[in-house]
Amino acid sequence: MVLLMFFDSAHPQVNPGVCRYPLGMAGGQIQDEDISASSQWSESTAARYGRLDFDDGDGAWCPDVMAEHEALKEFLQIDLRTVHFVTLVGTQGRHADGVGNEFAQRYRIKYSRDGSRWVSWRDRKGRQIIEGNRNAYDVVLKDLEPPIIARYVRFMPVTDHSMIVCMRVELYGCEWLDGLVSYSGPNGQQMTLRGQRVDLNDSVYDGAMGYSLTEGLGQLTDGAWGLDDFTQSQVYGVWPGYDYVGWTNASFTNGYVEMTFEFDRVRNFSSMKVHCNNMYTWGVRIFRQAICYFRSESDWEPDPVSFRPRVDRISPSARFVTVALGNHMASAIRCRFAFSDAWMMFSEIAFQSDTAVYNTSLVPRKRGHTTGIQPGDDPTHKVDDSNTRILIGCLVAIIVILLAIIIIILWRQVWQKMLEKASRRILDDELTARLSAQREAFSYRRSSLSSEVESSSTYERIFPLGSDYQEPSHLIRKLPEFALSTEDTEMSTSSSPQKSSTDDAPHYAEANIVSEKNTAGGSTSYSMAAVCLTVPPGREGALEEFPRDQLTFKEKLGEGQFGEVHLCEAEGMQHFLKEDFGGNGDKPILVAVKTLREDANKNARNDFLKEIRIMSRLRDPNIIRLLAVCVESDPLCMITEYMENGDLNQYLSRHELQSESSTSNEAPTISYSTLCSMATQITSGMKYLSSLNFVHRDLATRNCLVGENDTIKIADFGMSRNLYRGDYYRVQGRAVLPIRWMSWESILLGKFTMASDVWAFGVTLWETLTLCKEQPYSNLSDEQVIENTGEFFRDQNKQVYLAKPACCPDPVYQLMLNCWRRNAKERPNFTEIHSTLLACQE
Template identity: 55%
Template sequence: MILCMLLLAALPEPSSAEVNPAICRYPLGMHEGTIRDEDITASSQWYDSTGPQYARLQREEGDGAWCPAGLLQPEDVQFLQIDLHKLFFITLIGTQGRHARATGKEFARAYRIDYSRNGERWISWKDRQGRQVIQGNIDTYDVVLKDLRPPIIARYIRVIPVTELPMTVCMRVELYGCIWFDGLASYSIPEGGTIAAPGSPIIYLNDSTYDGFQERRHLYGGLGQLTDGVLGLDDFTQSHQYRVWPGYDYVGWKNESFSTGSVDMEFQFDRQRNFTSMKVHCNNMFSKGVKIFQKVECLFKPRLIAEWEAEPVGVSTILDDKNPSARFVTIPLNQRVGKAVLCRFYFADTWMMISEISFQSDMENVNPIVVTLATSTAELLDAETNATEAAWETTSFITSTWIGEKADDSSTSILVGCLVAIILLLLIIIIIILWKQYVQKRLEKAPRRILEEDAMVRLSFYSYTIVSNQNQIHQSNPTYERVFPLDLEYHQPATLLQKLPELSQSAEDSACSGDYAEPDLTKSTPHQGFQNNVPHYAETDIVSLQGVTGNNMYAVPALTVDSLTKKDISVGEFPRQQLRLKEKLGEGQFGEVHLCEADGLLEFLGLSSTELTNQPVLVAVKMLRSNVNKTARNDFLKEIKIMSRLKDPNIIRLLGVCVRDDPLCMITEYMENGDLNQFLSQREICSKFAISNNIPCVSYSNLLFMATQIASGMKYLASLNFVHRDLATRNCLVGNSYTIKIADFGMSRNLYSGDYYRIQGRAVLPIRWMAWESILLGKFTTASDVWAFGVTLWEMFTLCKEQPYSLLSDEQVIENTGEFFRSQGRQIYLSQTPLCPNSVFDLMLKCWSRDIKDRPTFDMIHHFLVEQMDCNI
């Protein structure tokens, strides 16, 4: 029986090399103890009771942590070393000081990491900006998690505490990641090229995180961006990362740099493998001379010192000149065996760009291994640890014994029984996989909703803290708990006319003091844009309307979208031939958004005749595809009718339409400085240094002025019961003199695809900007727009240098909404940024109130921001 269990444990793990850094975040065993004491070593230790075996996160064994000997000096290199016994993809590290049940007081304020894949060559980890030092703990007990960007692929990890002054340091550690099933230990490639065009920024297509060697424009002996799990965008000039150069996500080569018309790449693996396929993620932006490779040929060798086998495996690709999207190309490798693979990729155009390469393989049987019963606990642990590595060898032993070796009847019976059990287990697994695929296909056909009435949300097993900008944020490690629908107060429209809080007598006096105060709605002020009886929680008579992206849904008053024809459109028909396409801003399931020049637009709008009347004007054109269904066509016409009735200086204006023939178009304003996200991310806060060096900058007053305009525009929409549902800096356009107009182009732009939660590869919901009730219950109201305004305000005061909740994966963001629902004080809030004053951050926290009735209205928000501007003058 024990033999059967060992044989079952030795079955090979599936090799799924397409690692996803957002999901690959599992604890690797320091806390749980699956990393053994003998695998944790250190350069020194103060006492036996502070040895490396006690460096386990959230454990209080021994004297509570690992402590190196003596005072740690700034020049010292003391390290804690962890042997994981196989290659792991490591995305996150957690550290903790020595608490020792409230008697310890030592912790590491900073540290760095060295890693090795073979135990011989050690590499110092650097982030994407080249920094080695990681900020550590600020107290002895709380856990601080730090994302490793780029991630580490290694077997050995050294954590090295860093100090500026002599002090005692103690640490507890946990590593997070997943097994590196790919098994790739290094790849060798030519150095990437650059694209330099006059008047355009230089596009660097080098492997910027490569950790090997470089010699004569050739990289060898390391891993880098081709194995970091980050897939490049359709537009190779854009990136998933913040504050990086154009082309960062791709490694690219130019055809004319290679006389053979091809690029050779060599891949070396941890052991001999049986290769099923290779997947290559390529760019295909053919309008810029970039295409996926024309064909590829791969050679194999069983050992690194052997010769390459003569017979290659090759495949030609089907070139696509219609769809510019980046895509995976799968190359079958026909079960070829080897420890190294040499692949030659042939150019199909001027440039070839690759962002990720992964291999699907199994470990090939080399030497049959006889499985015996373990005679001690240590041997049992060894058998368990090495079960996966011995899988194919064990299977080979069973097969050879069954077919060709003589064994006694009892042994044969046991082996036959084990084989039957294994086959039955495999059949059960296959049936389960097929059933899951069937259910998934059924679900894809049904209307999608992230979490319905009884959605499942992950909760915590133990608590830890994320420290960001000196603010502690409580977070949880996941188990599961059921979430039930909210009480009736959150479902009945009868609660719309809720009594709004009144302003205290001292509000006007405290407005400039930095305290957040809600304006008195019983008093008339010049900042109020609608009457007091307008419901704060606008939900009645709301319908959803689908936009050209195929994903975005607008929530608008039902009375405005009843029977509609072209006669209902209150703007004029603009001559289609007077539109000149300049750039495609984005696209979706039903249409596209283009930046165009409109000739004669000022004359068309009836503006006074000036010398500028005949000058072309930049406009955004939403264009509906001619082959869409009737529902999408009607929704487009309804959107035109609604847009034509929005008249506010801070809302994008509908200027004209083209609806007499297909494709249907609506023409809206476009601002000179693009969207607010890009505008702010390219600037710094104004200072003497920035001004003297001509660095583009914005002042605090500029930020406040722009935020006030956004609040004014949203106040207008709220007065019409119009729910935006996607308020963010990407959907605010910037004109001259910091003027702002609210738009809705963000979801259709590939640049911002990472801001949306994806289902089956399609952008669906901007969950990092959404209120918890919108994610869990699908409720979109004016109050949920207020929540999004708070996140938008937070973006502005980071100068859009960071994505909201950047330390959390999409799944963890959804988990956090469950914490808001339970309201047990464990929910995570965005932290106060260095640029953000207390009064503005207090406003953000009010916008993120758990209870809808506690959130301010846009009228209150606008009034407050105007007062802050007056105080800042």
């Protein structure tokens, strides 16, 4: 419980998809004295019996006989003691082991945050009536869209005629840790964009609405963040602009929007997060400056906090802007957000304060007091001092135990790192001595070992190699653990594979684990050894800082967990690098700009810089080249080549195979020899990577770019693009794996080697010769693909291979089959594949 409390305090934004915990009617956390009602049929149907799945008393709460004109006056009220974010409600009738048969077919909900001002819940289309039960025993769950933020909730049965209704209920959600009880400010406005009406008003605001918003909560606290394109929404069936509240600069003579935020008590505020749209190509930008004033008692403090966000001229993506509030004590905050363009739009505002550490909904409720709080009573939050002391003592004891465990774990990790460094130092010294004495011998050994070199990963610790093969049926359940080191890596291109399970694994992974034979047991072990890395001639990581203002955004290519990839035009790149890229030397060239989000953690920043260092070493005609960087300020950027014809998958899918009988002029054609040339270029680039002991991990046509004269260069933007989300198997919303391109040992054992890249090339070659008209194994589901890898392991001739493409000669298809051999040592290396394809072209 304590760990969850701290996690919640670190992430104050509420996620409605996760915030769905039962709040205690059925579980008993809500005490009898916190449940009241307008009336009751009898003592045995009082409010305290209105708990879901309980059949105490006569089995439910039943109000007095409801006349038609009193139908909306009866209610069952629940006091949650603190303000909660409620996303779901459940109702049930009175079954009483078959004796009762009363239920509410329809009902309404009212809620309040202070016990005096009540609001009727409405759905996104303004409807108040909720469809309830159809019998007395089934539980009916209803999502509240939009969710409500309340301390008091009333269920109000609705009937069309006199009848007896009974209800049992439950609320689902989580505690509202922000403490925000209302925000006020100008209502959103209307925009006309390309002839389309875009309504940017706060449509779910539960306070007074007019030109201004007063004493309510709404769109800015519903837990839903707007998309980059503000005319689109994640909610089905709503109007353009629904997710955002927006204002135009032309309506404010002072140049800013002022908003006031009221809280439940005095809090120590550390930060405010504002989710802003930044589609500057349409005149929308994040605010230029925020000035915030604080009120703790009755007067506003004279000294405000001022914050200016960093200007981003590259990415038009919506983002959270964190405003530091300097640990001011306040019960109200008034902020002025200055315009930096024609429009300013917010979709979510959240606050972080010290009181968000304790989840008070877990505090035991008092017993022994009068049952029910009648309407009109002044609700107060009473605390039993003795229970509070016991709770604090328990929390302190738990925290001390956790700290002791953490210290022990850290101590063990320090010792492990010291031992690893010592062993690595010994190995490095030994290898250096060998290199100085036997350089020629080592060069020969290195070529023979290159096919056996493997990249380090967390997989080998979770799934030991050899006899501990994981059955595919069990593997699917274990994939969340297996896939930790590939968790949404998305766009990483090069990095050392020595990573913890929580870091993102790169696609270009430098293989620095040398396979060695264990003389005692004869089994294969893996030890840390420094593999000699041949650095290409020329500059070695000495990349210059490129001026950001010479980059012009064109479109977003994709996004990942820690950053985004944008297609930009770079002005003056030829003069900057003093090289000729072809064409007009003064003409801007297309480049791909990979950015790291400003809020990325320290490990992500280190990996990004490490990736830059390694990418700067790669110089090959068939590998995308790193041109320049922007690292003097955030966001960090690396600028790489981009080919004007896009990725190979989309390029080939637009073509038809050229043949003598082809008469159609609807689609461009491409010859078999051109396809073979493209595949040969891919092997040339992979041969270069394998010579440096690099493992790509995600070789596919989506990760190859096409330039002039059908030039091919290998990249790795595929995973970051929404277009190819279907090519990746997502495990519980976390890890993504290109299983249709992965070797059986990569899926089942977590082994990524140059031999597994050869397997992926076989699939890439199949894609190329089928002109990417269908996905590999398109007739199999993802689970069936994983099951098929088990057949490769068992090798009982039951495995399913990709069928031979129509234009594929037998020798080339045999090459594919060789790439998919069960034994990784029997697969050809890229030098052999390159020679074979060259021979097929002749």
